[in-house]
Amino acid sequence: MTDWINVILQGILVGGLYAMFAAGLSLIFGVMRLVNIAHGDLIVLAAYVALVTTETLGVGPLVSLIIVVPLMAAIGYLLQRAVLNRTLGEDLLPPLLVTFGLSVIIQNGLLTLFTADDRKLDAGHIEVATYRLFDGVYIGALPLLQFVVAIAVIAALQFIFYRTALGRAFRATADNPAVARLMGLDNRHVFALAMALSLAVVAIAGVFLAIRANFDPSIGPARLIFGFEAVIIGGLGSLWGTFAGGLVLGVAQAVGAHINPGWQILAGHVAFLVILAVRPEGLFPRIRT
Amino acid sequence: MSEAPLLAVGDLDAFYGDFQALFGLSMEVRPGEAIAVIGANGAGKSTLLKTIAGLLPARPEAIVFGGTPIGGMPAHAVAARGIALVPEGRGLFSSLSVEENLMIGGQLNRSGPWNLQRIYQLFPGLAERRHLPSTALSGGQQQMVAIARGLMSNPKLLLCDEISLGLAPIVVREIYARLPAILAEGISLILVEQDVVQALKATQRVYCLQEGRVALTGAAKDLTHEAIAAAYFGV
Amino acid sequence: MSIRVGFASRSSRIGMAASAVALVVLAAAPFWGGRDDLQLLSQIYTYVALASLWNLLAGYAGLVSVGQQAYVGLGAYLLFGFAILGGVPPLWSIPLAGVIAALTAIPVAALVFRLRGHYFAIGTWIIAEVFRLIASQVSVLGGGSGTSLPAHIVLAIASTRQLRDFLVYWIALALVVVILALIVLLLRSRYGLALKAIRDSELAAACNGIDVQRTKVLVYIFTAFGTAMVGALIFFQRLRVSPDSAFSVNDWTAFVIFITVIGGIGRIEGPIIGTVVFFALRQTLADLGTIYLLMLGAVAIVVMLAAPKGIWGLIVERFGWQIFPLERTVVRDTGSAGAAKRA
Numbered sequence: 001m002t003d004w005i006n007v008i009l010q011g012i013l014v015g016g017l018y019a020m021f022a023a024g025l026s027l028i029f030g031v032m033r034l035v036n037i038a039h040g041d042l043i044v045l046a047a048y049v050a051l052v053t054t055e056t057l058g059v060g061p062l063v064s065l066i067i068v069v070p071l072m073a074a075i076g077y078l079l080q081r082a083v084l085n086r087t088l089g090e091d092l093l094p095p096l097l098v099t100f101g102l103s104v105i106i107q108n109g110l111l112t113l114f115t116a117d118d119r120k121l122d123a124g125h126i127e128v129a130t131y132r133l134f135d136g137v138y139i140g141a142l143p144l145l146q147f148v149v150a151i152a153v154i155a156a157l158q159f160i161f162y163r164t165a166l167g168r169a170f171r172a173t174a175d176n177p178a179v180a181r182l183m184g185l186d187n188r189h190v191f192a193l194a195m196a197l198s199l200a201v202v203a204i205a206g207v208f209l210a211i212r213a214n215f216d217p218s219i220g221p222a223r224l225i226f227g228f229e230a231v232i233i234g235g236l237g238s239l240w241g242t243f244a245g246g247l248v249l250g251v252a253q254a255v256g257a258h259i260n261p262g263w264q265i266l267a268g269h270v271a272f273l274v275i276l277a278v279r280p281e282g283l284f285p286r287i288r289t
Numbered sequence: 290m291s292e293a294p295l296l297a298v299g300d301l302d303a304f305y306g307d308f309q310a311l312f313g314l315s316m317e318v319r320p321g322e323a324i325a326v327i328g329a330n331g332a333g334k335s336t337l338l339k340t341i342a343g344l345l346p347a348r349p350e351a352i353v354f355g356g357t358p359i360g361g362m363p364a365h366a367v368a369a370r371g372i373a374l375v376p377e378g379r380g381l382f383s384s385l386s387v388e389e390n391l392m393i394g395g396q397l398n399r400s401g402p403w404n405l406q407r408i409y410q411l412f413p414g415l416a417e418r419r420h421l422p423s424t425a426l427s428g429g430q431q432q433m434v435a436i437a438r439g440l441m442s443n444p445k446l447l448l449c450d451e452i453s454l455g456l457a458p459i460v461v462r463e464i465y466a467r468l469p470a471i472l473a474e475g476i477s478l479i480l481v482e483q484d485v486v487q488a489l490k491a492t493q494r495v496y497c498l499q500e501g502r503v504a505l506t507g508a509a510k511d512l513t514h515e516a517i518a519a520a521y522f523g524v
Numbered sequence: 525m526s527i528r529v530g531f532a533s534r535s536s537r538i539g540m541a542a543s544a545v546a547l548v549v550l551a552a553a554p555f556w557g558g559r560d561d562l563q564l565l566s567q568i569y570t571y572v573a574l575a576s577l578w579n580l581l582a583g584y585a586g587l588v589s590v591g592q593q594a595y596v597g598l599g600a601y602l603l604f605g606f607a608i609l610g611g612v613p614p615l616w617s618i619p620l621a622g623v624i625a626a627l628t629a630i631p632v633a634a635l636v637f638r639l640r641g642h643y644f645a646i647g648t649w650i651i652a653e654v655f656r657l658i659a660s661q662v663s664v665l666g667g668g669s670g671t672s673l674p675a676h677i678v679l680a681i682a683s684t685r686q687l688r689d690f691l692v693y694w695i696a697l698a699l700v701v702v703i704l705a706l707i708v709l710l711l712r713s714r715y716g717l718a719l720k721a722i723r724d725s726e727l728a729a730a731c732n733g734i735d736v737q738r739t740k741v742l743v744y745i746f747t748a749f750g751t752a753m754v755g756a757l758i759f760f761q762r763l764r765v766s767p768d769s770a771f772s773v774n775d776w777t778a779f780v781i782f783i784t785v786i787g788g789i790g791r792i793e794g795p796i797i798g799t800v801v802f803f804a805l806r807q808t809l810a811d812l813g814t815i816y817l818l819m820l821g822a823v824a825i826v827v828m829l830a831a832p833k834g835i836w837g838l839i840v841e842r843f844g845w846q847i848f849p850l851e852r853t854v855v856r857d858t859g860s861a862g863a864a865k866r867a
């Protein structure tokens with residue numbers, strides 16, 4: 001019994017990380033209808049940026065966020081202005097192909113610079129600290145922190161999206177880019193800001209990913225897929241839905257892994273496919289009035 | 290009246306791909322002046338407004354605003370210079386509330402008479418519905434939001450494209466009743482209308498377009514029905 | 525004088541004639557080429573086939589999939605499964621794998637077609653991942669590390685190694701010819717017209733009574749059929765299969781997409797040109813390793829942004845060539861001798 005409680009608890013906590021993978025993806029799709037295939041590779045890129053930062057400055061991974069987050073945001077802004085803005089339009093293929101090419105470039109660039117060796121960020125004692133909830137049920141300090149950060153990230157995005165001028169600009173541009181231009185909003189700039197925000201979230205996700213487990217240049221696509229599954233499970237257009245989607249995915253994977261270690265990822269995919277089959281609009285789609 | 294024009298359109302051509310919609314069109318708007326642009330369906334009225342607003346390419350000198358060539362300038366830069374377009378079909382942001390639509394209109398932070406408070410005085414009906422999604426309003430109120438959103442940027446020149454489209458006559462009259470208060474703030478207005486009578490009443494001068502060219506122009510009160518009909522239908 | 529609609533143009537007649545000559549020369553390759561030549565050529569054929577199928581899917585039906593490795597791997601595993609578990613001769617397994625993949629594609633389509641546009645792309649990728657993970661759970665086929673084709677099965681194909689090489693080569697050539705011919709026939713059929721209409725405007729096509737969804741599903745199933753046969757052949761050549769190689773997104777999707785885009789998407793000739801360029805680059809730059817892949821990604825991005833119709837698109841714009849008689853042209857017969865009066 002406590003066995004299963006632990007499994008589900010672990011799943012929920014990991015789900016927070018998946019929600020962070022998903023949030024950036026969902027944000028970009030919401031604002032400019034772009035699915036960024038390089039999203040997972042950008043998460044891994046952020047992990048390597050954090051690695052370099054911790055090694056050169058001798059700071060811990062959590063402190064490195066002070067540098068990694070703005071740096072990734074800047075990369076996002078420039079990437080959007082220099083490349084991705086040119087791909088937007090009626091045709092589906094250019095954004096897909098270009099982000100796909102970007103994914104290959106990032107993977108092989110990292111491979112050239114850092115080799116295929118496993119890396120990991122060391123966050124010190126927080127990695128091993130655990131709290132006892134009740135008999136036999138424990139919660140790790142790091143997963144807990146990661147989960148709390150995930151909630152904070154979603155809440156912050158929700159706030160930005162619905163309570164700030166920037167969020168209004170995002171929503172207006174998503175609704176009708178031509179009219180938004182008439183209001184003095186430069187679409188290219190707005191999209192670039194959205195990508196910057198997305199990559200700021202990617203940076204946080206990347207650092208937690210790198211503390212939690214080993215990483216190497218090839219693991220990006222799987223993170224993209226987890227994020228994507230969380231978005232679809234949760235339902236398009238709702239940030240808290242995406243968060244819930246991340247948790248469902250995390251629990252599905254944890255349960256699968258508990259039954260048979262080889263089934264962890266497969267169980268997540270199956271959960272996604274089941275949702276797609278029985279409730280293609282996702283669990284918590286946004287109700288539009 | 291030799292005052293320098295606020296807007297001078299000269300020899301303007303406009304294209305959709307290979308299709309030419311405007312042919313060497315010229316017009317002028319002086320500060321504080323209200324003019325009407327009328328013409329049959331497809332005459333090029335919306336095209337003219339869209340080109341002025343920067344949504345369609347043009348030669349720089351073909352559109353001079355306040356002495357600066359702005360033809361082909363990106364729409365957001367044109368808006369920043371003080372031209373607001375109330376687009377045909379309103380183009381409200383459906384996932385934004387009424388007030389958020391107005392705030393987007395005001396996000397350029399240009400100084401001037403218009404702010405949320407003044408807007409709600411002008412359109413009291415909007416104040417009580419400010420938190421509703423813009424799509425929850427009646428057609429007339431939606432049109433008011435579109436106009437108000439344009440005013441929020443405190444433009445020097447307001448472009449209105451068919452603000453009476455699809456509205457009941459009584460609602461149209463209600464909207465037109467607000468125009469004097471708007472003009473009293475000293476801004477210039479280009480009013481595109483299918484409803485010629487309304488347009489003539491609200492403006493001082495008229496341009497009648499036909500197949501992308503100016504077929505007739507003059508002071509609103511001097512034009513006879515016959516002349517307008519001839520210019521309108523090209524008979 | 526009468527007017528008729530024909531497919532052939534002067535360039536396509538020359539193109540078809542040249543293709544026929546090329547085909548004869550290539551079919552004779554075992555008599556003029558070495559073992560390495562045959563292997564390289566077979567690889568080129570398999571990529572032409574894969575890229576042509578992806579081109580049909582993405583360039584004509586607008587279904588941008590990044591998960592076609594699902595069917596490459598499925599075909600490969602079916603061939604090995606039939607051979608090892610059922611003793612089916614590998615040559616028979618190739619068409620059989622195609623048919624089973626096509627049947628598999630039906631329920632898969634029912635799922636992934638619920639996703640639109642970009643989301644469809646990632647959905648197909650997840651399906652491929654599911655296939656890969658399932659394959660790595662099949663312990664009789666070696667689980668995660670894969671398996672080899674047993675020696676007695678290999679020997680049963682042909683007595684000598686040379687003969688086997690020849691046979692595999694000819695099958696590869698035959699397969700690519702058959703697949704290209706099927707694609708040309710499909711595009712010339714009424715489905716081809718429907719696809720063209722869908723490509724121009726899905727809405728307009730639907731308004732004209734074209735069942736857009738059905739047409740797309742059919743194309744999806746057809747490409748699964750072709751892709752699985754190619755996959756079966758590729759791994760029959762290699763004599764070894766593993767989940768990671770059979771379901772590799774890089775080998776069977778990234779390269780294929782880059783080839784198609786660089787060559788020219790939405791045109792039959794594109795994937796062929798693209799494959800030639802791809803292999804030419806690979807032969808000269810392969811030593812660079814990861815840098816080569818990096819450059820390939822960059823070239824594909826530049827082509828997509830600067831010349832979205834690819835190399836063949838540029839050629840068509842300049843010279844109006846077409847090798848395959850596909851574009852319908854209105855021909856005006858000047859009522860002379862044999863002009864058919866069917867108007």
Ligand SMILES: Nc1ncnc2c1ncn2[C@@H]1O[C@H](COP(=O)(O)OP(=O)(O)OP(=O)(O)O)[C@@H](O)[C@H]1O
Pocket residue numbers: 305308310328329330331332333334335336337377483
């Ligand atoms: N997006 C477009 N693409 C191609 N042609 C267009 C486009 N918009 C308008 N046109 C064409 O340009 C010409 C002028 O159109 P425009 O919309 O300016 O007319 P209008 O005077 O505003 O008509 P209406 O009274 O119907 O609004 C018409 O022939 C129209 O068909």
Ligand SMILES: [Mg+2]
Pocket residue numbers: 334335336377450451
């Ligand atoms: Mg119009």
